[in-house]
Amino acid sequence: MPVTIKDVARESGVNVSTVSRALNGEYGVHADTREMVAAVARRLGYRPNRVARGLVTGRSHTLGLVVSDIRNHFFAEVARGAEDAACRAGHDLILCNSDLDPDKQMRYMQSLLEKRVDGILMNSVSVLSRAQQEQLAAMGVAIVLLNRTAPRGVFSTVCADNRGGGRLAAEYLLKLGHRRIAHLTGPRHHGNMTDRARGFVRALSAVPQPVEPVMIYGRNDFTGGYEMGRELLARHPEVTAVFAASDTMAFGAIRAFIEAGRRIPGDLSVIGFDDIELAAIVNPPLTTIYQPKYEIGEAAVEILLRHADRKKPHAPEHRVFDVRLVERQSCKPRD
Amino acid sequence: MPVTIKDVARESGVNVSTVSRALNGEYGVHADTREMVAAVARRLGYRPNRVARGLVTGRSHTLGLVVSDIRNHFFAEVARGAEDAACRAGHDLILCNSDLDPDKQMRYMQSLLEKRVDGILMNSVSVLSRAQQEQLAAMGVAIVLLNRTAPRGVFSTVCADNRGGGRLAAEYLLKLGHRRIAHLTGPRHHGNMTDRARGFVRALSAVPQPVEPVMIYGRNDFTGGYEMGRELLARHPEVTAVFAASDTMAFGAIRAFIEAGRRIPGDLSVIGFDDIELAAIVNPPLTTIYQPKYEIGEAAVEILLRHADRKKPHAPEHRVFDVRLVERQSCKPRD
DNA sequence: CTGAAAGCGCTAACAG
DNA sequence: CTGTTAGCGCTTTCAG
Secondary structure, eight states: OOOOHHHHHHHHTSOHHHHHHHHTTOSSSOHHHHHHHHHHHHHHTOOOOHHHHHHHHSOOOEEEEEESOTTSHHHHHHHHHHHHHHHHTTOEEEEEEOTTOHHHHHHHHHHHHHTTOSEEEEOOSSOOOHHHHHHHHHTOOEEEESSOOSTTOSSEEEEEOHHHHHHHHHHHHHHTTOOSEEEEEOSTTOHHHHHHHHHHHHHHHSSSSOOOOEEEEOOSSHHHHHHHHHHHHHHOTTOOEEEESSHHHHHHHHHHHHHTTOOTTTTOEEEEEEOOGGGGTSSSOOEEEEOOHHHHHHHHHHHHHHHHOTTSOOOOOEEEEOOEEEOOSSOOOOO | OOOOHHHHHHHHTSOHHHHHHHHTTOSSSOHHHHHHHHHHHHHHTOOOOHHHHHHHHSOOOEEEEEESOTTSHHHHHHHHHHHHHHHHTTOEEEEEEOTTOHHHHHHHHHHHHHTTOSEEEESOGGGSOHHHHHHHHHTOSEEEESSOOSTTOSSEEEEEOHHHHHHHHHHHHHHTTOOSEEEEEOSTTOHHHHHHHHHHHHHHHSSSSOOOOEEEEOOSSHHHHHHHHHHHHHHOTTOOEEEESSHHHHHHHHHHHHHTTOOTTTTOEEEEEEOOGGGGTSSSOOEEEEOOHHHHHHHHHHHHHHHHOTTSOOOOOEEEEOOEEEOOSSOOOOO
16 A cells, blocks of 8 residues: 555645645745755655546556557557657657557557557558547647658658658669669558558659659568568579568568578569668668658657647647668679 | 546446446446447547556556667667567557666666556666665565576576586587687676586596686677677687677677687687577577577566566566577588 | 645446 | 445645
């Protein structure tokens, strides 16, 4: 049975409201009283009950983070940035893994809402319908998306310049002389990856002799990349360069290529996206598009916190981070 | 202004307590009433306030997870297992990154306590002083440790058979004929890694011609491994085999070795610990000790939940998971 | 500067 | 089966 504010009040001979004021360092309480109360509180090992406080103030100082899977390196990095920013602001972060399952995602949203979180950070499973967006918006909680789902939606968004990244990858492969190119992307309607694909395809078709890439869709993880890699070899052995929409998928694909006796980059050039730490240490080191993962998490929380003051309805903010090509050794000019 | 239980009561013409009972599916309420109330609740978009409920029931249905860094693959995997288990039981997980900093860790504990979490999962207690540990125990919240600290402490623990893993690594390297061996381990007093080191050293000395390994301490991340790798080359070039206490450190060390022109496993055999996904795909594929990360997170939450019923003080449980050697291609017999 | 009192939204006896 | 009544621990008017 923990010690409550009442205990402190009784023990220090003042009213609970005075204890509250003293401990919250507000004005209107004598310095002596404050010190005395503080001393008693310390002696008793008083620990304010934030649940009770939240009930009256209406703010839980808790944020929700809904990602598809924390084991995904990208999200781990985002989560760390988000947690650091939240911690600095005196907030906690509830972690949820949606597995890109719409039902699971909605259930988590419900749960977070019932816990009265001050805001939610999420990478949405898919392009949200107008109706879904409005439903979420109507829930009356600040939401920041980690991927652009609909152009100019009602929610704030923070993400990398995915389309620009796709373009960079395309221009790079073209510059190396590749003409038979494939793109391994994630599930359809995955906001970020869709944008990467769009930028990639568009850049490939914006040249004098346009090239149309082979598109392969799959799961955004190692195994998904592996399967897409095998599929590519089976159906399009003529391809000389592939752009994978994440480093993890790139690793999976490379594994499939190597198992099939292909050499990277000798027979096949591969470029990824994310620049996770391990991209630099696999063999061959992976050429990829860097995006600032930690900073994305940080920025998302900052926006969220700014909007969580639900005094005035903020207009949605859209923050886009620059990406850049990191040239390593998994691509080479076409012979 | 969200709709409350009162609104539902008024709208459906019954008392709030009836609404509460109806919605919580308890006995003692007419089926018709229940349905009617449920219908009204749905129509009004009623969303129970778990904060309020928590205040009266004393249970927040929230767990705290304190790890050193979620970007560490091992912890991401543990976190996922924990989150899944928590979710199944209707609980949420608050994520905290301690960076192995005792102060930060204690601050997180305070914060979690003030949020009245039902239990806390944490690693890295070993960095805490004896006094701090006792302080934790006195806090009166269920705690499960992800590493063994003091033998037979007051807390429950869940971890892999770290000592056995160290032994496995030692026996393997000895079997390959290595005699000049180094161990790259984490920070001193890191519970799990200390145990790995102990098992390793002991097994090396338990043979007819005992070998005493070169010990190098460092940070448990890629850069830490890299630095230890360089230090090893500079100070002990005679070494032919290395046991790194985590795959991540092994990767860092390998990077240092390769930069220095050493070949793996040609010049230097390397064995890791954890068996993270990427261990299988780096080149050469990393021989390592597998430990069931996801299951550790799951088991920890299960124990926590069992103990969170603070009716009766449970005796601490200690669960140890088996490890096994995964032989890949980063080790070879000494010439 | 401090105390008294009302209530945040909900559950849980206790009556009826 | 349902209504009444107390709170849970805290903040926040409103008086004094």
